[in-house]
Amino acid sequence: MRPDRTPLTLLLIGAAILAVGPFAPQWTLFLLTVALAKGLVVLGLMMLLRCGLVSFGQALYYCLGAYAAGMLGRLYEVSGVFTLMLAGMATSAFVAFVLGFLLARYRSIFFGLLSLAISMILYGLLVKTEALGSSDGFNVLPSTLFGWRPADEWVRYSVLAVAAGVAVIAALAVHRYLGTPLGRLAPAIKDNEIRVEYMGASARQAVHVKYVIAAALAGLGGALAATTVGHIDPEMAYWTTSGEFIFITILAGTGSVIAPFLGALIFGIIQTVAFDISPNTWQMVLGASLLAVIVFLPRGLWSLFRRRKAA
Amino acid sequence: MDQLVAVLIDGIIYSAWLFVAAVGLTLIYGVMKIVNVTHGSFYALGAYAAASITGWALAQGMPPSLSYPVLLGSALLVTLVVAPLIERGILRFMYVKDEVVILLITYALFLILEDAIKLVWGVNPYFIAEPYGLLGSFDVMDLTYPYYNLILVGVAIVCGVGLFWMLGHTRAGKLLVAVIHDTEVSRAMGINVERMYLFTFTFGSLLAAIGGAFTAPTVSVVPGLGIEVIVLSFAVVVIGGLGSLPGAALGAVMVGLVRSATIHYLPQVELFVIYLVMAMVLAFRPRGLFSIAEARKI
Numbered sequence: 001m002r003p004d005r006t007p008l009t010l011l012l013i014g015a016a017i018l019a020v021g022p023f024a025p026q027w028t029l030f031l032l033t034v035a036l037a038k039g040l041v042v043l044g045l046m047m048l049l050r051c052g053l054v055s056f057g058q059a060l061y062y063c064l065g066a067y068a069a070g071m072l073g074r075l076y077e078v079s080g081v082f083t084l085m086l087a088g089m090a091t092s093a094f095v096a097f098v099l100g101f102l103l104a105r106y107r108s109i110f111f112g113l114l115s116l117a118i119s120m121i122l123y124g125l126l127v128k129t130e131a132l133g134s135s136d137g138f139n140v141l142p143s144t145l146f147g148w149r150p151a152d153e154w155v156r157y158s159v160l161a162v163a164a165g166v167a168v169i170a171a172l173a174v175h176r177y178l179g180t181p182l183g184r185l186a187p188a189i190k191d192n193e194i195r196v197e198y199m200g201a202s203a204r205q206a207v208h209v210k211y212v213i214a215a216a217l218a219g220l221g222g223a224l225a226a227t228t229v230g231h232i233d234p235e236m237a238y239w240t241t242s243g244e245f246i247f248i249t250i251l252a253g254t255g256s257v258i259a260p261f262l263g264a265l266i267f268g269i270i271q272t273v274a275f276d277i278s279p280n281t282w283q284m285v286l287g288a289s290l291l292a293v294i295v296f297l298p299r300g301l302w303s304l305f306r307r308r309k310a311a
Numbered sequence: 312m313d314q315l316v317a318v319l320i321d322g323i324i325y326s327a328w329l330f331v332a333a334v335g336l337t338l339i340y341g342v343m344k345i346v347n348v349t350h351g352s353f354y355a356l357g358a359y360a361a362a363s364i365t366g367w368a369l370a371q372g373m374p375p376s377l378s379y380p381v382l383l384g385s386a387l388l389v390t391l392v393v394a395p396l397i398e399r400g401i402l403r404f405m406y407v408k409d410e411v412v413i414l415l416i417t418y419a420l421f422l423i424l425e426d427a428i429k430l431v432w433g434v435n436p437y438f439i440a441e442p443y444g445l446l447g448s449f450d451v452m453d454l455t456y457p458y459y460n461l462i463l464v465g466v467a468i469v470c471g472v473g474l475f476w477m478l479g480h481t482r483a484g485k486l487l488v489a490v491i492h493d494t495e496v497s498r499a500m501g502i503n504v505e506r507m508y509l510f511t512f513t514f515g516s517l518l519a520a521i522g523g524a525f526t527a528p529t530v531s532v533v534p535g536l537g538i539e540v541i542v543l544s545f546a547v548v549v550i551g552g553l554g555s556l557p558g559a560a561l562g563a564v565m566v567g568l569v570r571s572a573t574i575h576y577l578p579q580v581e582l583f584v585i586y587l588v589m590a591m592v593l594a595f596r597p598r599g600l601f602s603i604a605e606a607r608k609i
Contacts, residue, residue, distance in 0.1 A: 054411045102594055109346055109410050110597050113549050117590040120542055124583030239542050243418055250415060280429045287422030291401075294408075294416055 006175050006256060013258070014168040021157050029156040033228045035268045036163040038248060039261035040221035043174055044214030045249040046260050050178075051207060052190035053107065057115030058245050060122050061092040061215040063237035065222025067132070068092075070232045073141035081143040081162055085223045092219025096212045104208040107193075119237050126234035137233025140226045159228055166224065170217060171257040177213070178257070182206055247286065251293050253300015263301060313452050318568070318575050320451060324460045326567025327467035328526065333544035334470060334559045335518030341491045341554030342511040344410060348417040349397065350519050350544060351537030352424035353390060357520025358527040358536055359428055360389035362437035365527075369441055378442040379462070386524035387517065393424075394513040402512065403505065421541075429534050436531040443528040459528065466525055470518060471560055478556070487511065491554070519544075546589040552599025561600060 021029060041062050048055055065088030072078040072087050099118065106114055127135045142149070143159075150158045177183045185206045188196050193203045226232050235241065244267075252263025270289060274282035297303055336350045364385040365378050373381070397420060405416050446458035478484040489497045490507050498504045523536070530536075547566055551558020566585050573584045592600060 052411075054415075106593075106597060109414070109553075110593065112411065112414070113346075113545065114590060114593045114597075116542070116545065117549075117586045117593060120546075120586035121583050121590060124580070124586055127582060128579045240538065246415065247418075280434065281426045283422045284426035287419040287426075290419035290422070291416065294412060294419070295404075 006258065007172055009258060010168050010171050010175075014164050017164045018161055021160055026156050029160045030228070031268050031272060032265065033156070033160045033163045034225065035265040036160075036167045036261060037221045037224040037228060038245065038267070039264035040167060040170055040224065041218040041245050042248045042252060042260035042264055043170060043257060044217035045245055046252070046254050046257075047174065047178075047186065047210045048214050049249055050186035050190065050254050051210065053207065054112050054246060055115040055214070056112040056239065056242050056246065057117070057119030058214070058218050059237050059239070059241035060115070060119035061096060061218035062222040062225070062241065062245070063119075063122060063126070063232075063234070064092045064095060065089065065219030066226040066232045066236055067126070067222075068219070069223035069226045070138065070140045071132075073143075074138065077141070079141050079144045081145055081159070081227055084143060084227060085166065085220055088219040088223025088226075089216045090219070092222070093212050093216040096215030100208040100211045103211060104204045116239055116242065119242060120239060123234050123237040123239075126237060133233070135234055137231060137235075139231050140229075142230070143227045163224055163228070166220065167261060170220065171261070174213075174217075175257045182209060186210070247290055250290065251301055253297070253302035255299060255302035255305070259300060259302040266301065313454070314575055316452060317454050318572050320454070320456060321574070322564075322568035322571035324456075324463060324567075325571055326563045327464040328522065329543065329547050329567055330467045330560060330563035331463070331470055331525070332519060332522040332540055333547040333563060334474065334556070335515035336544045337548040337551070337554055337556060337559040338474070338518070339511055339515035340548070341556075342487060343406070343508055344413075345402070345417065346410070346414045346545075346553070347512075347515070348414065348421045348541055349424060350516070351539075351541035352421050352428070353394070353516040353519040353537075354523040354526075354540045355428055355537035356389045356393060356424070357386040357523030358530075358532045359432045359437065359523075360385040360520070361524035361527040362439050362532040363432060364388075365442070366437060366439045369439070375441045375445050378439075378445075382442065382524045382527070383521065386520035390513060390517040390520045394516040395509060398509050398512040403508065406508075421537075425534070425537070434534055436533045437527075438531055439528050441528070463525055466521065467563075470521070471556075474556060483510070543585070546585055549589055549599055550592045552596075552601040555599065555601040558599055558601035 017032065041058060044061075045055060045058055068091035069084035069088045072084055078084065078087075103111060103114060126132060132138060142155070145158060145162070178186075185196060185201055185203070188199075188201075189203045189206060196203045196206075222236065225236075248260065248263045248267045251267060252259040267286075270285060271282060274285040293300065332354060335353075336347060339345055339347045339350075361382045365381045368381055369375060369378065401420065402413075402416070405413055408416075443457060443459045446462075448455050448457045450456075476484075478488055486497070486502050487507060487510075489500070489502060490504055494504055497507075519540075522540075543566075547562040548559050549562070550565060551560070551562035565588065569584055569588055570581060573581045
């Protein structure tokens, strides 16, 4: 059996980001941080996709995490970046725990549609809530690191450093989880749920656990995005945001916990470059790449690495 | 009392719009088992084609009363060009894939079409107010309604009744029902399922385009027009049951009335109520109100 190189690779990537960060231009730091935040959401979606579930409403938890972080700052002037992330994570995980009792019974298209409906409920609520800025949203306070506020030119780098640390820890944890008996149930649930039940495992419970973890990751990503971008609005819960996350999940593939972050980075680059070159056709480029990946790389970009190893 | 009448009238008009916008989606799902995100693109395409062609024809001196057939004709034209292209060019190679994967493919196509529309028509809004203003308006109690809204209700009724008649009383319709029921047996009995798919996709998309074309005179036609229509039509057909025609009608009426009631009595919850209804229906009847029980496959 090949030794598991994922943890080492993850730590090396994390260290590389920290080392190169101070010398990279500011906009790349921003791009990278947003990619890490989205990668966290996609990491959760990947776990669900491994059991064959596609959530068209993951933006619900992304938005919840962001609003939880934003409101802590707005109402209580909390600005500690770790407190905000913890709040985002806890809020999303709690909501997912409650909704999970219902959603864990759904499969295939119905799971997707029900999660879509629930995320649109949040969107509808936020758009009409004037206290939270309706459809304009509101600005998030600049965050601090245990009460310390970095100098202006170091803000982007410190947020990136925090994001990289959190992402590496999250990826390691999920990697660990995928190796446990509960984690290994995912492909079995995708293949044949009834056989899973005959073996004595509860598919519903396994899906519920994965759903809560996925939501926690999305909430974490949302809180991170809120601190990075400095502004949040209800659009974060709209179905197009969920579509974007699924897009990245498919682009990345389910082969490894590194794939979601790579996918999110590539998505960010395609978006930035295509938008720069021709602002009116960037969606077309995205659509065409999604189509190409589905047709030619059904297991996502990560399968490119796999094939080389096997050869 | 006045308000109740207003709620009813607004609700009926909105339901009619929803039905036309959504019924094609349920037809396509029933026959092809595709949850078709490009439905919103066809709605937008219909609106753009109608606004630009009708606007051009009016500028050439066409009498305004002719604009209604031109609206319909533009929807037909644009669908007959784009829908077969998508079905024959891309979708037909994908039918072997999973339902969810096909949904993602139509999502990719939606992204592509969204920009294609901008390339063809630009990003500036189009207005055609003539067909809307031409008919004048009528009063119910103290409220004024344009007659144009009745056209929308008429279109909805014609579409609904026409579909029922077609499915139950024509050869093509009966073959289609057979395909809906069991694709493989239909194929074994000699039905050309490929042609049925092409026909269904084009026809379903045409209904969306008609919805867009007849809405065009009442709004300004801008990029992103189809995005909201997608989730709204999802809500309508999911409430009624994916693939069920009476379900789509019921879903449209439910959503229409609920929305107009909330707009009149409690405008803060307007958007959220529609999706709440959708979530509640899915929670209690996952396959929608008009659904047939399906055996669990082993």
